[in-house]
Structure formats: C-alpha cells, structure tokens
Amino acid sequence: MQEYWEDLIAKKNGFRGVAPNVNIASANRLSQVIDHNQISYSDMDLKLYSHVENNKIQIINESYGTAAYSYTFSHNNSDFIGMSEINFITVKASGNQTCSTDLANKFYNKNKSSIDAKFLNFNFHNNESLKELPHNVKNYYKSIRPHISTMEKTASNPYRILVAGISHKGVINNTSTFGSNIWISGFSGGSSSTTLSKDSLNIDPKYVGILTTTIPINRPYGGTYFNKRLLPENREGYYNTELSGTSFATPMISGVIALLLEANPNLSYWDVKYILAKTANRNKLVSDPLPSCIKILSIIGDFSSDFLDLWKTGWVENKAGNFFHNYYGFGLVDTDRAIEMALNIKNGVTPSPYQGKKVQRIQNSLEIQNNSNQIIPPNSSITSELVITENINIDGVRVTPYILAAKADSISIQLVSPDETTSQQRGTHSTILYPGNSMIQLSEDESVIEDMPYPVDDYKKDLNDNSGAYLTNAFFEERSKGKWKIIITNHSLDKTFYLEGWKLEIYGH
Numbered sequence: 001m002q003e004y005w006e007d008l009i010a011k012k013n014g015f016r017g018v019a020p021n022v023n024i025a026s027a028n029r030l031s032q033v034i035d036h037n038q039i040s041y042s043d044m045d046l047k048l049y050s051h052v053e054n055n056k057i058q059i060i061n062e063s064y065g066t067a068a069y070s071y072t073f074s075h076n077n078s079d080f081i082g083m084s085e086i087n088f089i090t091v092k093a094s095g096n097q098t099c100s101t102d103l104a105n106k107f108y109n110k111n112k113s114s115i116d117a118k119f120l121n122f123n124f125h126n127n128e129s130l131k132e133l134p135h136n137v138k139n140y141y142k143s144i145r146p147h148i149s150t151m152e153k154t155a156s157n158p159y160r161i162l163v164a165g166i167s168h169k170g171v172i173n174n175t176s177t178f179g180s181n182i183w184i185s186g187f188s189g190g191s192s193s194t195t196l197s198k199d200s201l202n203i204d205p206k207y208v209g210i211l212t213t214t215i216p217i218n219r220p221y222g223g224t225y226f227n228k229r230l231l232p233e234n235r236e237g238y239y240n241t242e243l244s245g246t247s248f249a250t251p252m253i254s255g256v257i258a259l260l261l262e263a264n265p266n267l268s269y270w271d272v273k274y275i276l277a278k279t280a281n282r283n284k285l286v287s288d289p290l291p292s293c294i295k296i297l298s299i300i301g302d303f304s305s306d307f308l309d310l311w312k313t314g315w316v317e318n319k320a321g322n323f324f325h326n327y328y329g330f331g332l333v334d335t336d337r338a339i340e341m342a343l344n345i346k347n348g349v350t351p352s353p354y355q356g357k358k359v360q361r362i363q364n365s366l367e368i369q370n371n372s373n374q375i376i377p378p379n380s381s382i383t384s385e386l387v388i389t390e391n392i393n394i395d396g397v398r399v400t401p402y403i404l405a406a407k408a409d410s411i412s413i414q415l416v417s418p419d420e421t422t423s424q425q426r427g428t429h430s431t432i433l434y435p436g437n438s439m440i441q442l443s444e445d446e447s448v449i450e451d452m453p454y455p456v457d458d459y460k461k462d463l464n465d466n467s468g469a470y471l472t473n474a475f476f477e478e479r480s481k482g483k484w485k486i487i488i489t490n491h492s493l494d495k496t497f498y499l500e501g502w503k504l505e506i507y508g509h
Contacts, residue, residue, distance in 0.1 A: 015211065015239065017255060018251075018252055018259070019254075021258075021262065022255070022258045025055070025057060029045070029048060029064070031044075045154075048060075058089065058261060059088065059091060059254050059257055059261075060088055060089070060090045060091065061091050061250055061254040062091065062092040062250070063093050063246070063248075063250045063251060064093065064247070065093055065094070065095040065149075065152055089257060089269050089272060090160045091160070091161045091250055091251075091253055091254045091257065092154070092162055092163065093162075093165075093245075093246035093247055094155065094162045094163055094165075094178065094181070094182055095147055095149045095152065095155070095176070096147075096175050096246060096247070097147040097177055098147065098172060098177065098178065098291050099144055099145070099146055099147070099174070099291050099292050099294075100144070100145055100146070100147045100438065101144050103143045103144075103145065103440065103441075104141070104143040106442060107446060107447075109446070110442075110445065110446040110447045111136050111139075111140075111447060114134070114136040115134075115136050115137055115140055116137075119137045130296060130299045130300050131299060131300065138300050141300060142296075142300060142301060142302075142449065143440065143442075144292075144293045145409075145436065145437065145440065146291055146434065146437065146438060147177045147438060148179045148433065148437055148438065149162065149179035149181055150179040150180055150432060150470040150471060151437075155179075155471075156181050156398065156471035158395065158396035158471060158507045161183050161184065161257075161273060161276070162179075162181050162182050162183050162329070163183070163184055163185065163246060163250045163253045163329075164176045164177075164184075164185040164327060164329060165185070165188025165244075165245060165246040165248070165249035166188060166285065167188065167189065167190050167208070168187070168189070169286070170286050170332075171285075171286045171289045172185075172291075172327045173189070173190045174190060174291075174292075175244065175245040176188060176245070176246050177246070178326050178327045179326055179470075180430050180470065180472035180474055181473065182326065182327070182328065182473070183277065183329045183473055184253055184276045184280060184329045184330060184332075185280075185285070185331060186248075186249035186250065186252040186253045186332070187248075187249060187252060187332075188244055188248050189243065189244035189245075189248065190208070209240075209242040210243050210244055210248040211239060211240075211241050212239065212240050212248065213238060213239060213240075214237070214239060216237040216238055224242065226241050227242060252333070253276075256333055256335050257272055257276075259338075259339055260272055260339060260342045263342040264343060264345060264346040267342060267345070268352075268354055270354045270359055271345065271352050271354055275342055276330070277322065278341065279334050279338045279341055280332060280333060280334060281331050281332045281333075281334045281337075282315060282328065282331035282332070285325075285332055287314035287325070288312060288314045289327065290308075290312070293436075294308070298311075301436055302410075302493060303435055303491045304379040304491045304493060305379075306379075307491055310412055310414070311434060311436075313326075313431060318476065319427070319428055319479075320476065320478045321477075322477055324430075324473060324476065326431060329473065353509070357509040358509065359508065361505055361506070361507050362390045362392065362480065362505070362506050362508075363503070363504065363506070364388055364503075365386070365501065365502070365504070366501050366502055366503075374498065374499040375496060375497075375498060376488055376490040376499060377490065377496055378492050378493055378494055378495060378496065379490065379491070379493060380489070381487055381490070382488055382499060383485050383486070384486050384499060384502060385485050386483070386485075386486070386502065387484070388480050388482065388506060390480055391481035392479070392508035392509060393478075393480075394475045394478045394479070394506055394507070394508045395476065395507045395509065396472070396473055396475075396476070396506075396508075397415065397430075397471070397472050397473075397474075397505065397507070398470060398471050398472075398504075398505040398506075398507075399413075399432060399472070399486065399502060400468045400469045400502060400503040400504075401468075401470075401486060401499070401501075402501045402502060403488065403499055403500065404500060405453060405454040405490075405495070405497040405498070406453050407453075407495045408437070408451065408453055408454040409435070409438070409440050409452070410491040410497075411435065411437070411439075411454060411489070411497065412435040412491060413431070413432050413433040413470070413486065413487070413488055413489075414429050414430065414432065414486070414487040414489075415429075415432055415472060415487075416428065416430075417475050417478055417482070418479075418481065418483050428475055428478065429487075430472040430474035430475065432470040432472050435489070436491075439451075439452040439454065440452050454497075469503075469505065480506045480508055
C-alpha cells in the first residue's frame with residue numbers, strides 16, 4: 001500500500017492529498033463477520049481498536065454507517081464509551097443519506113402494478129401537485145424519510161468526531177446524514193440536499209465530484225474527459241473526479257487532523273475537537289436548506305400544522321457564544337485557521353482549556369412511575385425537568401428518553417440547557433429528534449406502510465446501559481449545573497403518547 005502511494009506522489013502531476021506525509025493502513029471491519037453468533041461487529045471493532053493501539057496508529061477514519069432504517073441505537077451491546085482518547089482519534093462519517101428512498105423503493109417493488117414508473121421522477125418542487133397524486137403514489141412519497149445520524153448508536157458516541165458532507169454550493173450534500181451529533185463539515189462533492197437523488201453526472205452542471213486517487217482500471221470510470229483518460233493529467237487512470245459523499249468528506253477531516261498533529265504532536269483528542277470547533281467557517285454555508293423529503297412530508301404527511309417549525313431552525317448560538325447547526329456541526333473546516341491555532345497552543349500563545357484536565361462524565365435520571373406517566377395528547381407538548389448539581393464545562397451531552405408511543409415518527413424531542421435567570425438568558429434549545437423521522441416500517445408483505453412504536457422497552461432493559469442515547473454538541477462550553485428540560489411534542493393528529501422518564505449524561509471538564 002505504501003509503495004503505491006509513493007508511486008503516485010512520484011508522478012508529480014500537480015495533485016497532492018490533504019496530508020501527503022502520512023502513512024496509511026487499511027482494515028476490513030467485515031472480514032470475520034460471517035456468523036454473527038461467533039463474532040459480531042462489536043467484536044470486530046474491539047479487535048481493530050486493539051490493533052490500532054498496538055501499532056500506534058493515531059487516526060481511525062470510519063467512512064461507513066448503517067442504513068437509514070437500521071436502529072442500532074436501540075441495541076443493548078457495548079458502547080465503546082471507554083475507547084482510548086489518548087492514543088488514537090476516531091473520525092466517522094455521519095451517514096450516507098439525507099433523504100432515504102430505501103423503504104420507498106421496497107414499497108414500490110411490491111406495488112408496481114398500482115404505481116406508474118413516471119412518478120419515480122416526480123417534480124416534487126411543484127408542491128401543490130403532490131396533493132393530487134394517486135393513493136399508492138402518495139404512500140410511496142410518504143415513505144421517503146430523512147436519515148437522522150443520532151439514531152445510529154456508534155455515531156452518538158462523544159469519543160468520535162462526526163463529519164457531515166458539503167456540496168460546492170455550501171449546502172449539505174444529498175447523501176449527508178444530519179443530526180445534533182455532527183461536529184464538523186468537509187467538502188463531499190455531489191448535489192445539494194434539496195434534490196431528491198443524485199442528478200446525471202453527464203448533464204447536470206450542479207454536480208461537482210471530489211478528486212481522489214484510485215487503482216487504475218481497464219475501462220473509463222465515468223463520462224468526463226478526465227476520467228476517460230483523455231487529459232494528460234490522468235493518462236494512466238490513477239484519479240477519479242466523479243465520487244461524492246461523506247465517505248470523502250470524512251478522510252478530508254482526518255487529513256486535516258493529521259496536519260494538526262504534525263504541527264503540534266502534543267494535542268489531545270479533546271484539543272483537536274476544540275480547535276476544529278473554534279476555527280470552523282459557517283459564513284460559506286446555506287443556513288436553512290430544507291431536505292426534499294421534508295418538503296414532501298409537509299404537504300402530504302399525516303402530521304400537525306407545526307410540523308416544519310423545528311426543521312426550519314438554522315444556526316443556534318449557545319450560551320457560551322458558539323454557533324451550532326444540526327446539518328453542519330460547528331461549520332466547514334478551515335485548515336489554515338486550525339493549524340494556526342494548533343501552533344499557537346504549542347507556542348503558549350493560546351492556552352488549551354484541557355491542559356492538565358481530564359474529561360469526566362456526570363449522570364442523572366428521572367424515572368416516572370407507571371401510574372403517573374406524563375400524558376402527551378395529540379398535537380401538544382410536555383416539558384420535564386431534571387437537575388444537575390455538578391458544574392463543569394460541557395464537551396457533549398447525551399439524553400435517553402423513555403417514551404411510549406405507537407406512532408414514533410410523530411415524535412419530536414428538544415433538550416434545553418439551564419436558564420441563567422440572573423442574566424435573563426434563555427437556555428439553549430437543541431433538537432435531538434425531528435418529527436417525520438424514519439421510525440416507520442413496511443408490513444410483512446411490504447405492501448402497506450405502518451407506524452413503528454418508539455422502542456422504549458429496549459431502553460428499559462438496563463437503565464445503566466447507554467442504549468437509546470442521543471448525542472448533542474449544541475451545548476459545547478456551556479456550564480452543566482442547573483435545571484435541564486426536555487420538551488417532547490406529539491405531532492400526531494389522533495394518537496396519545498406517554499413519557500416514562502429520561503436520563504441525562506454530560507461529558508466535560
């Protein structure tokens with residue numbers, strides 16, 4: 001592998017990677033997962049992390065994620081919260097879908113006789129015409145749902161840096177999964193999230209790919225002159241310009257982190273996160289892109305009239321003065337500014353807030369007795385409070401709600417930090433679950449779309465377990481002490497929900 005990269009560099013064709021001096025190793029997480037009864041993905045993760053530590057590898061790049069309808073956050077397995085933050089840094093893609101058509105396509109395959117194929121390319125920007133669609137075509141579009149990154153358990157781990165992908169237009173890429181667990185954004189190429197699917201590479205000038213190295217192949221990869229090897233820069237086919245997605249934004253961030261460690265080898269995991277957050281650029285990003293599936297659900301979805309309110313929330317300034325967005329994290333990575341801060345910390349110009357300190361976890365929970373569950377009627381909200389007595393600087397917060405609901409896609413959840421009544425400053429609001437989420441399913445014969453209940457029973461198996469925890473970074477650098485609130489809204493028009501309790505974990509120093 002190393003000889004291959006050295007050979008590419010030796011060609012001196014004018015291209016260079018983000019961090020050209022790094023050594024690269026690869027690992028196959030799926031290599032031994034043949035029989036899940038013998039070895040699981042969790043086992044493979046542990047083996048790989050052990051290999052990383054033993055070989056003193058500094059950065060792990062995880063350019064993978066689960067499917068939109070795989071609820072790994074409700075699995076009761078090890079959480080890897082204790083993974084090393086000293087010996088290696090884990091950078092993970094937020095996910096590979098903004099609006100997933102996985103379920104819709106399964107529904108279509110089972111109902112082809114009643115859905116004209118022309119509707120698969122329906123111009124959904126003509127919103128009013130959505131109301132006139134045939135019944136099964138409406139059901140097809142109703143099952144196109146957002147993929148929320150916090151619903152993947154491994155992505156809601158504060159010991160991973162979650163990366164979103166940005167198109168050249170400054171809009172979240174249409175394959176980038178979003179959520180309150182995002183930390184930073186990198187360029188991913190592709191089309192924006194306001195389109196339903198990736199447009200044709202040959203006819204749509206809005207699509208811009210990422211330039212990557214690739215193993216030469218006998219046939220041209222795509223339709224551009226560059227990829228057909230008709231340009232002198234790529235005669236031998238070592239490069240590809242038509243790829244996009246968070247799988248390419250993530251190694252870009254990994255490369256930037258490599259540059260930071262090259263500039264200042266003494267940076268800790270938390271130092272790196274701090275630098276990325278404090279130097280990120282939000283000015284080049286579109287603040288309120290509305291994903292295509294949300295436009296659709298706002299017209300033909302079975303939700304209350306306030307459905308779009310949370311979806312339209314853009315940048316949120318928290319009480320520590322940091323700006324955060326569920327699509328972008330703290331913003332687009334700014335390599336020059338990040339390296340400058342890394343050098344300033346090294347030279348003592350800028351103090352590190354983590355110098356001589358260790359990140360700790362504090363926890364509190366509220367379990368409501370079965371005979372006094374908080375009732376959440378249709379089209380209404382309830383607020384529950386939980387007090388944290390410890391006072392630390394926040395690095396990340398995880399909340400685990402225990403909800404009883406038969407129509408989980410109608411739930412929205414917000415977490416609110418303590419109010420500072422002395423300064424009359426309102427607590428920061430962070431949306432950790434949106435209405436119109438992907439907690440729906442198909443019937444056994446895949447001919448009917450059904451509601452999926454909120455998996456409260458999975459959470460209740462072990463109140464000390466980390467299953468079902470949503471991570472939010474919106475409270476970065478705020479103080480933990482005070483009365484936290486959770487706001488749960490029932491966007492259903494006819495079903496009643498119940499709150500059975502919730503748990504709060506705060507990581508900070």
